[in-house]
Amino acid sequence: MYCLLPVRQELCKRRFFYRQASDIYGGVAGFYTYGPPGSAVKNNIISLWRQTFVISEHLLEIEDSCIMQHSVLKASGHVDRFNDFMVKDVKDESKFFRADKLLEEVMEAKLQTPGIADAQRHEYTTVRNQADAYSQKEMWEIFQKYEIKSPETGNDLSEPYEFNLMFPTPIGPGGYLQGYLRPETAQGIFLNYKFCLEQNSNRLPFGVAQVGRSFRNEIAPRAGLTRQREFTQAEIEYFVNPKQKDHPKFASVESTVLILFHADAQLNAKDPVKMTVGEAVRSGLINNETLGYFIVKTWQFLVSIGLKKEYIRFRQHLPTEMAHYACDCWDAEIFGSYGWLECVGIADRSAFDLTAHANAAKCDLQYKESLEKPFEREVLILTKKSGVDIMKAFKKDGKMVKEFIEAQPQEELECVAKKLETGDAEVQVDGRSFTLTKGLAVFERKKEKVTVNAFTPGVIEPSFGIDRIFSMLLEHVYSARPKDDKEDDKQTRGVLSFAASSAPYKCVILPLDQRIARDKRYLQMLDSFTRELCEQGLSFTSDESNATIGRRYARNDELGVPFAVTFDFETMEDSSVTLRERDTMWQIRLPLSLLGELLRCLCKGSESWQSAFQRFPHKKNSNEEFRKD
Amino acid sequence: MYCLLPVRQELCKRRFFYRQASDIYGGVAGFYTYGPPGSAVKNNIISLWRQTFVISEHLLEIEDSCIMQHSVLKASGHVDRFNDFMVKDVKDESKFFRADKLLEEVMEAKLQTPGIADAQRHEYTTVRNQADAYSQKEMWEIFQKYEIKSPETGNDLSEPYEFNLMFPTPIGPGGYLQGYLRPETAQGIFLNYKFCLEQNSNRLPFGVAQVGRSFRNEIAPRAGLTRQREFTQAEIEYFVNPKQKDHPKFASVESTVLILFHADAQLNAKDPVKMTVGEAVRSGLINNETLGYFIVKTWQFLVSIGLKKEYIRFRQHLPTEMAHYACDCWDAEIFGSYGWLECVGIADRSAFDLTAHANAAKCDLQYKESLEKPFEREVLILTKKSGVDIMKAFKKDGKMVKEFIEAQPQEELECVAKKLETGDAEVQVDGRSFTLTKGLAVFERKKEKVTVNAFTPGVIEPSFGIDRIFSMLLEHVYSARPKDDKEDDKQTRGVLSFAASSAPYKCVILPLDQRIARDKRYLQMLDSFTRELCEQGLSFTSDESNATIGRRYARNDELGVPFAVTFDFETMEDSSVTLRERDTMWQIRLPLSLLGELLRCLCKGSESWQSAFQRFPHKKNSNEEFRKD
The missing domain is CATH 3.30.720 (Signal recognition particle alu RNA binding heterodimer, srp9/1)
Incomplete structure (x- = not known):
């Protein structure tokens, strides 16, 4: 059904999009370092997010601390309930497992048994799908029922016990004050709701945003960026009158068609449906207009950074998944090599958090x-x-x-x-x-x-996992091309077809060879051209190595740089340069003096590559001569 | 000599530039939350920093984790040496003090004694100035010599003992792996030097940058943003051949005149000198061209965001202050209500860090x-x-x-x-x-x-404390104006004269009154105008409250918004609007259709307010009629 090529870990590591943090020391699971191109792409995603949400939706952005005091996270429920169940090998305490993940694996293995009966298949499937929903007691009963042992040693396992996923740290030299690293950025927003409301002239509705690191001491971090112990969230809390959840701009988005995988369909093994958001809200499938509006804005954002429409769907939480206080919750799931992966959660959390903090801090948070x-x-x-x-x-x-x-x-x-x-x-x-x-x-x-x-506002919470979005984006823009452009070549090399807005660098500058690279005229032209790029805010890179021009084009295709500018011997005479586009591999020839503005328009999207190709002398193949149609 | 008005804490809190984090819970010293305007200004500073350094200097930017493993920070020296001395009240262990700060206070108090002899004055001054340089043993001897007691109780104090300033946190569910929150972003760069070098086609020199949070468990956090337990750093490690520290672009900056407070002047109680950087490097005052280049770039950056030239100086570290491996180090100090405050450190750290990690990680980091x-x-x-x-x-x-x-x-x-x-x-x-x-x-x-x-590269490290720069910027752009523009009024109100590039919002939109605010034509014009602002990336705010237009101008002057756009009854007829500039308070009248482009030029600096004022019908006083000269 889907045929996405997983981005080779090798490319990501070799070109340093990201790699294990502290790699020279062997690293620790769950921590990653973004290298130059990865960090640039991630920053671009965040900056587009700010453009789409903070600026366009007039949100108030705040920046709260990562370390939070005990009382705050006690009130939010994280101290008591932000736990996973663990089991330990009774004879070797260095071996521990996340109970639900181990149970899933055991059930998965049983399901692979050839020729199992339908009743058994149903039972194992049910247990696997509910693995993260069992209580401590139920979990222990199920472990005993299936006689689950420690995977490597075969030893008995301990009873499941709770492990809190927050990183604790003492504040101050006395160590008397217990602190934690925040497990989500959302709590910082609730704490400052009152002060933000004042800045909004005491008017509802309004939204507050925060972008920043969150920390979860995962028992079993996954390979890759999808379950890290330290990750970047971009969260919005949109505060509303609980009786007025309509949205003034809903009409502008209601005809958007989305893939919706609603709870009923999931429970009855049906397929997701395609439906307009207007219809979904009118029929009550999506609880209210504000929720629907942010679902569409989320979809628009994901598409705008370069994710593929057909690989984005919205899955509704099942009644059993949803917190007791939530009225409706949809996850934006993106398809990739991990299957459908939750990347954004959009929840109507009602007045739960503000009420909890008002009670704990003895502070009036009513509107x-x-x-x-x-x-x-x-x-x-x-x-x-x-x-x-x-x-x-x-x-x-x-x-x-x-x-x-x-x-x-x-x-x-x-x-x-x-x-x-x-x-x-x-x-x-x-x-x-x-x-x-x-x-x-x-x-x-x-x-x-x-x-x-007087009432406590309700809240709609769109919560973005930036690293997961980054990771899925790499997969969606990746493709492979025969090496050296020979069709019969079985070796391929990667191309990352980033949109210009998310590309790590907008262009690469290439002197044809070392003679050009050392030419004074080149250095002068380079100086004024790069100054122009800086002024336009267009990031660039250069590749002055000895490699052939074809090899250097390929290297930068791999980095996802959309445009390459080549300075050759003719450039030294008439100041004209060749501009090559990454995906078509077509080239145009134009005066250097026009290039800065053209690149700005191409990257902003106000001129298409097709149009630029027509306007200037061009060729579709590097062996041809430039010609004007 | 200097007369800066300290920004009133009241303004910062009331308009939520920043305030104590978790304020509704009473907060914890050393943690702050940036509110909407503060967060916007801070983000603008960071974005200008990226423009000035990462893009213009072609640095490789990376993003490493905040939590780092023990072995990394052991090698860097932080586990063993990143300590302050503490003393405890022997009868009340909840009372503890940072030994050097307590010693400074005691000496300061002694210096206030009327009529003390010159010899004593000299002695107390010397002890005060060296308070942070004593060894554990020396500190204890001095505490005994002056019979220093616990300030509030008068009880005896413990011997000084070391307190490590890193926040510890256990990694993983076993708790077997000791982690710490990074005390600086620099270490993440050293760990990834090797991989960045590869991305730079194995060529020296090159620079790597990182912007992010750092954490220090201060014993005595200061009021305000200047000594927080959690803060934002922007650091560069510029790797060079230790024998080739000249810089290709040095010639372009060498005529810049800076205020230099060199070590000799400090030791001999002389004043700082004004000198060109070229002269300073040639005379050996500044160790090398690369160091000099980054000192100028730092100065240019600070001036470009709006800090006052005359309140920026560069202070050289004394030989006793400098780490044994460093060859030269200069702090950019900015003057404000805390006196001269270190905001940027620019150090030549030689090959110390890379050598330490190469040895500890058993990894070849030679070039x-x-x-x-x-x-x-x-x-x-x-x-x-x-x-x-x-x-x-x-x-x-x-x-x-x-x-x-x-x-x-x-x-x-x-x-x-x-x-x-x-x-x-x-x-x-x-x-x-x-x-x-x-x-x-x-x-x-x-x-x-x-x-x-083969050699281990040396490194020049410019290290920026973003929160301190933010805090000093607020002071430098602050001024007070008589309330209601009446000269005889003794009450004043604040104006923050941010440069457009660092202002929290570029413009505020004001409907003249509620009739306009509810007019359909206003809503239509607003919609297309704000869409245009979004496309230009110009952030804006609006104030549709009942307050008079004058009061609303004043409110937004206080936020530092450079331009105000007023929609009035005429606007409804001919789509013309009034544009008011914050600092001159002058106004122009122009068609709304021209405003987006004009604002873009004004904010980018490609058109001055004076020029725009001449181009359109204008007035200098709100009671006048608009006229064209």
Whole structure:
């Protein structure tokens, strides 16, 4: 069905797109270094992401710290629940396994047994597919049922136990303060929701974005970039009124046709469907317009950087996969040598995170909206006299205590009032304790006009795994070409057909040979030309080695550089140069003075290569003469 | 002498340039969050840095991991020597102090004593200035001599002990592998030198850059962004032949005049001097051309983002400050409310780091250069017969063992040969051990033609503290203006006069009032105009609040937005808009259709505001009518 050539690890390593981090020391699984072309492509992806989301959608971008304190990640649920189950070899503690992955492998092996019965096939498949959904107890029962042993030694395995995936680190010299490396960038956004809302003139809806490293101490990091212990996320939290999830720009995207693999289809072994997003939202398949809008924006972004449309689909989470608070969640999956790989998650997380932090930090994160039609209700308030009494009683702290009480929510005041019926009540203000006696704090019930509707915003979260997108992009733009352009040659060499916007360098500069490379006129032309490229913000590279021009073209095709500029003997006379395009391998001849602007237009997409090819003397084969049609 | 207004913390917090991280939880010292305008300015600084260094200097940029393994940081010296001395209150262990900082404070206090004698003043000053240079023993002697006690409690203090400033974290579920958060981005570059050299066609000199987070578990983080526990570095390692440190582009910068505060001047209480870099290098004040070149490039970069020339100086490290292997080191210091603050370090670190990693990782990091005049020398080599014998003896491993022996450096071979004189010799190949017996491995001495000169490259390291530069930039571009533009008003409000290239948003869009904001024609014009801005990559913001237009201008002056575009009732009729510039507060009137291109030119610097002001109908005061001169 699909026939993508996996990018050879060899090319990635040889041209240093990426490789194992600390490779000269042997490296550690799960950590990678991006080399010059890889780092450039990754930066381009991030910069296109900022263009598509932060600038075009007017998001507020923030940059929070990687190290976060315990209380934050306790509230978010990561300290207690961000775990995987592990099992250990009981006789050799250096051998440990991620329980769900081991179970999947064991079931997979059983499924390979020739001639197994249908009932068994069904059972093994079910267990394999649910491997990551079992509780600790269920997992242990299943390990016992199938008598699963330590793979290499055959020894018994321990009961499954929880392993927290966060990297812990102590903060400060006392080591008294427990910190962790953030497992996702999202939490930094929730912590700063209140301050961002202020910057947005206290208006909903609005979105906040963050791009940065996240860290997960994976038990079994995968080969390649798809499950690293350190990775780059680009996350958006789009805060909405939970009752108003329509999106003003939805109409502009609703006719977009996407491949949707909805939960029903997955459960009933059906195929994904092609459907417009408008239809999907109207039929209730996608929960709301804002979710639908970001699904389309995600798709547009992925296509714009060069991923193949037919290899992008959106898979809905099954009810069992979804967190209890989420109302709908879709993963953008991209097809490659790992099969369909989750690269972006787009979830409606409701008000879960803001509520958790508001409770833990004892901080009001509610949104207050003026009501068009105010109404009346009964409230408990401090009597005027009692307010004055408290001000006097606590002297210089009096004002603070009084204002603190007045700012408390109704439930708190009811509590205090109840306590005061039978004795004193303590209040904690600014870290100190104050005792309210019965006669001092007196409450009364009054009618109050309610003019404000307070609620905790819901949130739609598009979350991008930049390294996975990078990795899939390498696969989608890779192809092989016969070596030396001879059709009968069985040896091939790679070409990475990056779009100009994501290519590591926009052009490569090639002096025809060493005589040119040392010519003063070349050096002068080079100086002013590269200055022009720098001013246009067009990155470039050069290859002044001894290799033939054909070999150097090939080397740069392998790097994915879309354009090659050759300076030859004619250039020294008339300042004309040859421009070659990577994918067609066609060439045009033009004055160097026109090249900077042409490259800018070609890379920006305001002129096509076909059009440039027509405008200037050209040839389709390097052996021909340049001609003008 | 200097009169910079410190940027009010209040402005930075209120407009969310930055604030304490996890603020709603109370935060932890040393961690900050950049809000939307701060994050945008910081990203602009980084992007200009990439433009100035990576693109213009053709550097290879890489991206390494933040978590690094023990062996790497052991070799670099960070595990053993990246320490500060601490002292603890012997009765209250929760009170601890950085010994040098406490000593500085105690000496500072003594210096404030009225009427102290000159000899004492000299003594206290000397101790204060050397506080961070004492050994553990010296520090303890000084603490005893001055009877320094725990500041708040008056209790005795412990002997000074070393505290390592790296954040430790265990890697993997076994916790067997000790990791640390990188204390600098530089080490990632040294680890990948070999692979980058390959990408540079094995040619020297070349530079490698990395931008990213670094982490230091400071004992006493300072208020503000200047000593954080997590910060962003942009570092370059420029690898050179240690005997050829001249730079091809030095001539283009040598006439640049800089403020140089050389070591001699510091030691003899003289003032910094103004001098051309050419003169400084020729006189030997600055060690070499490459160092001088990067000092100028650093200065050019700092000035280009908007820092004030007169508040930038280069301070040479004193011989006592400099690492033993460094040959010269200059800090770019920027003046602000903290005095002169080190923001960039430019060091010639010789071959120290590469040598350390080559030894620890047992990996050849030498550069091999073809000699123009080859010469002969005597070498020890395996005899041809012995090579064949070894191939046979170790069967399928034979080839590997033979090639391993042949690739060993001469010293190693001499060792093996020596061992074989008295018995067997073991060699470790690919993690396994092979025994060479006397008869098996036989060496002979032969004359060899040496055609290659091998050496470990030296390195020039410009290292930028991006957060410090950001922080100083805020101070340099800040000024105060009377509120409501009334000269007699004593209240002022801040203006941040960012250069367009570093401004958080290039323009703000303002509908005159709510009637305009809700007008369909406005929404249509807005849609196509913002689309144009997005295409140009010009970031923008809008302010559709109820505030008067004057107040909204002021708000955006405070954010540092250089241009404001106002849509009013006339706009609805003739599509003309008002463009106001932040610093002059002058306004021009022009068709909306011309605005996108004009903004692009103004922000790029290809048209000045003065010129635009002349070209279009204009006014210098908001009460005037627009007129054309």
